[in-house]
Amino acid sequence: MVVCGVLTADGLFVLLGGCGLLIACFCFLLGKINLARLTPTIHMPANVMAGRTFEIELTLSNHRQLLDAFSLRMDVTLPGKSVLSAHAPWTAAGQSSRTILQGVIQGRGYADTHPVKLSSKFPLGLFRLHRSLTLRREVVVTPMPITPMELNSHGSLQDALPSSGLSTGNSFGEPRGIRSWQAGDSARHINWPASARALACGHDLRVREYDPPGFYPDQCHIIFHSYASGREMLREDRFERAISLLTGTLKELQGKGIPCIISADFLDWEPVECQSRKQMIEFLVTSAKIRRATGTESHDLERAIRLTSPDYAVIIISDMTPDSWTHLLASSANIMAIDIRQIRYRHRTLHAATS
Amino acid sequence: MRTFILLVAIAGAYSLLKGWQGSPGILLRACLSVTTLVAGLFYWSRGMNTSLPRMFCLRRASWLDYLSMGAVIIFTEACFVVITSTLAAPAQELADAFHEHASYPISIGKQKPKGSSPNFDGHTSGNWLFNNSLKRNLPPVSNHKPSNKPEVFIQLENRADATRMFSSRIHLRAFAMSRFNGITWAADRTATTKLKAPVTFPRNDHRRVTSKPIKHRIYHSPNPTGQNVLILLQGAVSSNVPSLSKISDAIYMLPPVSDSTSGYSYSATSQPVDFTNLIGENPQVAQTQSTYLSIPDNLAQGIREKAEIFIHEPNLTKRLTALRSYLQDNYRYSLKTTNTTNSNPVENFLYQEKRGHCEHFATAAALICRALGVPSRIAYGWSGGILYREQNLFVYRAKDAHAWTEIKLNGYGWVVFDTTPSDMDAAPIARSAPAGATPPNPAQATAATDNKETPQNALVLNTHNKDFTLNRLVIALTFLGLCCLAFLVARYFKKPPPDIYGKSPRAPTPGYMLSFKQACSVLGKPMPNGHTLRQHIIALEVTGKPLTFASELLDYHYGVFYGDLMRNSSREKNLTKSIQRWYQSASHK
Numbered sequence: 001m002v003v004c005g006v007l008t009a010d011g012l013f014v015l016l017g018g019c020g021l022l023i024a025c026f027c028f029l030l031g032k033i034n035l036a037r038l039t040p041t042i043h044m045p046a047n048v049m050a051g052r053t054f055e056i057e058l059t060l061s062n063h064r065q066l067l068d069a070f071s072l073r074m075d076v077t078l079p080g081k082s083v084l085s086a087h088a089p090w091t092a093a094g095q096s097s098r099t100i101l102q103g104v105i106q107g108r109g110y111a112d113t114h115p116v117k118l119s120s121k122f123p124l125g126l127f128r129l130h131r132s133l134t135l136r137r138e139v140v141v142t143p144m145p146i147t148p149m150e151l152n153s154h155g156s157l158q159d160a161l162p163s164s165g166l167s168t169g170n171s172f173g174e175p176r177g178i179r180s181w182q183a184g185d186s187a188r189h190i191n192w193p194a195s196a197r198a199l200a201c202g203h204d205l206r207v208r209e210y211d212p213p214g215f216y217p218d219q220c221h222i223i224f225h226s227y228a229s230g231r232e233m234l235r236e237d238r239f240e241r242a243i244s245l246l247t248g249t250l251k252e253l254q255g256k257g258i259p260c261i262i263s264a265d266f267l268d269w270e271p272v273e274c275q276s277r278k279q280m281i282e283f284l285v286t287s288a289k290i291r292r293a294t295g296t297e298s299h300d301l302e303r304a305i306r307l308t309s310p311d312y313a314v315i316i317i318s319d320m321t322p323d324s325w326t327h328l329l330a331s332s333a334n335i336m337a338i339d340i341r342q343i344r345y346r347h348r349t350l351h352a353a354t355s
Numbered sequence: 356m357r358t359f360i361l362l363v364a365i366a367g368a369y370s371l372l373k374g375w376q377g378s379p380g381i382l383l384r385a386c387l388s389v390t391t392l393v394a395g396l397f398y399w400s401r402g403m404n405t406s407l408p409r410m411f412c413l414r415r416a417s418w419l420d421y422l423s424m425g426a427v428i429i430f431t432e433a434c435f436v437v438i439t440s441t442l443a444a445p446a447q448e449l450a451d452a453f454h455e456h457a458s459y460p461i462s463i464g465k466q467k468p469k470g471s472s473p474n475f476d477g478h479t480s481g482n483w484l485f486n487n488s489l490k491r492n493l494p495p496v497s498n499h500k501p502s503n504k505p506e507v508f509i510q511l512e513n514r515a516d517a518t519r520m521f522s523s524r525i526h527l528r529a530f531a532m533s534r535f536n537g538i539t540w541a542a543d544r545t546a547t548t549k550l551k552a553p554v555t556f557p558r559n560d561h562r563r564v565t566s567k568p569i570k571h572r573i574y575h576s577p578n579p580t581g582q583n584v585l586i587l588l589q590g591a592v593s594s595n596v597p598s599l600s601k602i603s604d605a606i607y608m609l610p611p612v613s614d615s616t617s618g619y620s621y622s623a624t625s626q627p628v629d630f631t632n633l634i635g636e637n638p639q640v641a642q643t644q645s646t647y648l649s650i651p652d653n654l655a656q657g658i659r660e661k662a663e664i665f666i667h668e669p670n671l672t673k674r675l676t677a678l679r680s681y682l683q684d685n686y687r688y689s690l691k692t693t694n695t696t697n698s699n700p701v702e703n704f705l706y707q708e709k710r711g712h713c714e715h716f717a718t719a720a721a722l723i724c725r726a727l728g729v730p731s732r733i734a735y736g737w738s739g740g741i742l743y744r745e746q747n748l749f750v751y752r753a754k755d756a757h758a759w760t761e762i763k764l765n766g767y768g769w770v771v772f773d774t775t776p777s778d779m780d781a782a783p784i785a786r787s788a789p790a791g792a793t794p795p796n797p798a799q800a801t802a803a804t805d806n807k808e809t810p811q812n813a814l815v816l817n818t819h820n821k822d823f824t825l826n827r828l829v830i831a832l833t834f835l836g837l838c839c840l841a842f843l844v845a846r847y848f849k850k851p852p853p854d855i856y857g858k859s860p861r862a863p864t865p866g867y868m869l870s871f872k873q874a875c876s877v878l879g880k881p882m883p884n885g886h887t888l889r890q891h892i893i894a895l896e897v898t899g900k901p902l903t904f905a906s907e908l909l910d911y912h913y914g915v916f917y918g919d920l921m922r923n924s925s926r927e928k929n930l931t932k933s934i935q936r937w938y939q940s941a942s943h944k
Contacts, residue, residue: 011447012372015439016365018446019392022438026431060410066843068420073407088410092420093846097410125400 024126031122031129037063038091040074040116042135047285048105050080051144056103058086060118061096068092071122079109079141107240108143110289112136142284145248146241148317148338181205217313217334220253222246223304224264227296228320229327235319238340239292242319245338247287249315254280261312263304265293292319302328310334357399364395372439374500382828385440389432423842430835437828484530484582484735489542489603491532493700493718497711499690501754507586507737508574508797509749516569517747521785524629524738526589526759526771527751531605531734535722537651537699540733542603550599550607556591560641561626563766568592568624574797576618583609586736588625589761589771596621605732620797630762630772634672638764640729647730647763650722654701661705662726671729675762675772678723682716682774685709713758713775720760720774730763731772738773742787743794749785750794865922867930868912874938888912900941904933 001020005013043057058076062069069091076084082105088097114137119130178194185207194206224246226239246262253260259275262283267290274280305328308314314335318325322337329335371388374381485491507527511517532540573586585599585607600608609619650658664681668674687710694703701722704715717733724731738757740749759773777784788794864872868888875882875891880898882891892905902908908930914920 005446006450006453008450011443011450012369014450015372015443015446016369018442019435019438022435023396058410066847068424074410085407086410087407088412090416091410091412092414092416095412095414097412099408099410101408121400123400124396126396 023124027124027126028129031120031127033067034069034072034120034122035118035129035131038069038072038118038131039063040076040118040133040135042076042114042137044103044137044139046138047140047142047281048103049142049144050105050108053102053104055100056084057098057100058084059096059098060088060091062091062093064093066093071120073119075117075119076135077115077117078103078105079111079139080105080107082106105141107141108243108288109141110139112138114139140285140288142288143240143243143247145251146244147248147252148245149342150336150338151249151252177209178206179209181207217253217258219312220258220260221308221312221314222249222260222262223301223308223314223316224262224266225296225301225304225316225318225325226265226293226320227298227301227318228324229298230324232320232324236292239319242317242340243287243290245340246317247284249317249338250274250280250283263307265296265300266290269300269304298325298328301325305329305335357401361395361399364391364398367391368395372443381440381443382436385436386432388439389435392435393432419842419846423839423846426835426839426842430832430839433828433832433835437832440828484578484580484584485532485542489532489544489606490539491541492539493714495692495697495700495703496694497690497692499712501690501756502752504753505750505795506575506753506756507751508795509588509740509751510572510574510797511747511749512570512572514744514747516571517742517744517749520569520749521742521787523627524631524771524773524777525740525749525785526627526629526734526736526738526757526773527586527740528589528591528734528736529584529586530603530607530736531732531761531769533604533646533732534649535651535718535733537653537701540718542606543646545601545603548601550601552595552597553593554596554599555593558592558768560763560766561590561768563636563638564590564626564628564768566626566628566632568626570622570624572620572622574618574620577612581611583611583619585609587623588627589734589736590625590627590768592624592626594621594623596623605734628767628770630675630764630770633764633767633770634676637670637672638767638770640671641763641765641768643730643763647732648725648728650725653699654722655726657702657705658722658726662723665723665727671727674727675724675729678720678727679772679774682720683776686711686716686719686776688712688716688776716775717758717760717773720772724760724762724772732761732769734759734761734769734771738784740785742785743792744787744790746794748794748797750788865915865927867908867927867934870931870934871908874934874941878938878941902937904930904937907933 001013001017003017005011005015005017039061041059041061043059045054048054058074060069060072060074070089072088072091074086074088078084082103084101084103086099086101091097114135116133116135117130118133119128121128178191181190181195181204189207191206191208198204198206224242246264250260250262254274254277260273262272262274263269264272267286272279272283272286274283305314305316312334315338316325316329316335317338317340319340321341322339326337329337368388368391371384371391374384509527511520530542532542534541534543569588571588575586577583585594585596587594596609598610600610602608612619665674665677668677686704689710690712692700692703692708692711692715694700694708696703696707698707700711700715701718704711705719714733721731721733735756735758737751737755738759739755740751742749757775759771759775761769762772764770871888872882875895878900880891880895880900886894889909892902892909895902896905911920911923911926911930915922
């Protein structure tokens with residue numbers, strides 16, 4: 001407008017343009033002041049699970065003595081590239097603004113510093129000024145657990161549930177009938193309601209009979225590997241899903257009181273015991289930081305399988321399709337291979353986001 | 356949409372600053388203009404609000420917050436009002452100076468004008484007369500708001516002359532131009548001739564002028580542009596100006612003043628001749644060069660058609676009288692012309708808008724006179740004025756600036772032929788100052804004239820009360836600024852200190868919880884950080900200090916902090932009492 005005013009010899013244009021420039025300078029200066037001496041803080045759980053909502057408290061403290069802060073936007077970047085944003089219309093001098101949000105982090109991860117961006121268009125929206133800060137707070141995002149469908153098919157682990165006797169028995173792998181107790185039958189297979197009725201009539205105990213027999217380990221050895229033969233394509237998302245399957249397996253077995261040992265290539269095949277809840281949480285925290293092992297060979301996997309105790313059932317999880325590694329396994333009922341290609345089984349999503 | 360509204364706000368602010376006929380004062384217009392701009396900007400920024408979750412300040416806004424914020428906003432707006440109301444004229448000067456510099460970068464001779472705005476309309480106070488090619492445009496659109504600034508003073512030698520002048524139309528001439536190309540009047544530049552005092556002006560064809568010469572003294576300030584033109588009563592005979600430069604037939608330039616704080620003062624003698632006084636004498640057209648009879652080709656047909664209206668009149672006097680009556684009766688005087696079709700200003704005046712100011716009347720009359728075979732030219736200067744009888748002093752202000760036609764008659768030379776309607780606004784007539792009024796001292800007035808204080812347009816505050824208004828504005832601004840500061844300082848001392856500096860202040864712990872924690876500490880079971888109230892109550896039960904009112908305490912505490920229960924002071928008081936009783940009983944055990 002100043003140039004236009006000068007060219008047309010119109011003083012009013014020059015004046016309005018000059019005022020516009022003055023307003024712009026004033027707004028820029030005020031915007032800079034508006035972002036000075038502000039401290040953001042966050043309060044949130046130290047350990048959260050990917051895909052699960054949690055409460056996060058965002059606080060913005062204004063340490064200025066006289067000038068209030070107006071129209072501030074706060075963006076906090078959490079692990080997994082999740083960004084939480086909030087708008088603080090007014091923060092009085094020496095005071096704080098606060099809000100509590102429901103946060104969700106889609107992918108596992110770990111971070112002890114979090115970038116925070118404060119931005120503002122105050123006072124008149126002419127400029128978007130921003131200021132970058134870093135918050136120090138350790139946050140661990142454990143993988144989202146996905147229970148493999150193999151663990152619940154063919155009647156596997158059904159009897160471990162206290163209410164299994166109430167099953168309708170119409171589906172494959174479910175109880176097919178009840179028979180008299182025989183020597184050698186596990187006490188865990190006794191169907192107590194039917195036994196009570198039978199005993200009342202003077203008969204023996206009744207046990208459930210399954211068809212076909214399921215997977216009922218007393219203790220389990222979980223092997224995780226990233227080996228594949230052939231030319232199978234590497235997919236980062238499948239690794240994340242495999243980690244989720246590993247976590248889900250662990251939680252499922254832990255919930256049924258089955259002690260586990262984990263051997264994984266990303267742990268350099270060092271066996272990790274997971275017999276208590278505390279050990280499981282420690283492993284989950286570890287799993288938040290792991291990275292895919294890239295040099296796994298077939299002999300590594302063979303050696304890991306060979307080292308498993310015969311008393312342990314073996315569950316093998318991989319981020320590669322079973323076709324490329326099942327040929328290494330001996331045909332045994334005690335080994336369960338988890339297929340990475342399973343989708344949408346008992347979970348809202350199996351697409352674990354990459355972190 | 357919001358950008359459109361912002362543009363409308365800017366246009367509105369511009370219109371308000373520009374003003375209109377009968378518009379309010381500049382201060383009010385500047386206030387409204389700034390308010391319009393701020394409203395536009397506010398709306399513009401409002402459209403960018405996001406729908407993000409809101410963070411709420413832990414302290415509720417108090418009346419002091421609203422007051423201080425309001426005061427700051429008003430203070431800022433007031434600053435801009437002062438800027439817009441005081442810097443309008445300097446901004447116009449800047450724009451004009453740049454425009455002049457860009458339009459006429461080459462100076463001719465020693466008489467280099469610093470400006471060449473072609474407007475000689477009163478509001479520029481005669482500061483911009485013509486460009487360095489001795490040309491002056493007829494503006495296609497005009498909206499003049501002349502000021503009251505005194506510009507020229509004429510001190511007459513005796514009362515008789517003053518009375519004689521007062522009873523007739525006075526034309527104080529600065530310069531005249533003869534060549535017209537349809538838009539621009541121009542004077543033929545001659546070789547610059549230096550004249551020394553006493554200067555006698557050529558009067559070869561004035562043998563029939565018999566009026567008594569009028570001796571007078573002229574006072575005026577130097578023109579800030581350097582265009583210091585000799586100003587005399589029409590029909591100049593001689594002058595005692597020490598030196599003059601003649602650059603055209605009717606343009607004489609004064610030498611620069613030696614002292615910038617002093618103005619021009621020189622005496623002269625004139626024999627003004629007005630056509631009105633010659634009506635009974637049957638004057639005839641003088642023989643002269645063709646320049647004074649030329650009509651631009653693009654206007655010739657229309658002008659000759661207009662001249663046809665008067666050609667049937669029996670003699671020259673009647674023709675010219677009829678022409679003057681025709682223009683005064685059929686055209687309206689107005690300082691504002693819109694020229695919506697953007698046509699030639701003369702055509703717009705004669706055929707379309709039919710209104711204009713003195714320059715339009717004078718130009719039209721000059722061209723029609725030429726079509727009638729009468730040599731004519733246009734003259735610029737002042738007319739009217741205020742007479743201070745006791746001092747024999749005429750004072751001419753900026754709004755007395757005027758333009759008129761001069762025709763050349765045989766034996767009379769150049770004669771004033773003023774066709775502008777005669778009233779107070781158009782061709783001003785001389786007025787008498789109230790009896791006892793003190794006239795401005797010409798020497799002081801011209802010396803004290805601030806060259807920078809050119810009332811470029813109506814944006815400038817009135818000259819006589821400008822300082823007063825500015826002072827009031829400054830006082831108001833100071834008061835507002837002090838109010839802002841006082842509110843902010845009051846807020847600073849009033850605001851509660853944060854809990855821990857650097858950490859977010861949280862909601863204060865209620866009294867019953869403080870009592871509970873204190874009691875637990877004294878009983879040797881301090882409530883550790885991270886323990887919930889329920890956990891701690893269970894821990895107390897385990898250690899043999901059970902709370903009989905545990906369920907009541909838990910219900911209320913969790914209901915208030917995590918449920919929808921409102922705080923209840925009586926319940927809190929009862930809980931505090933229960934805690935005290937529990938503490939006393941536990942401490943006795």
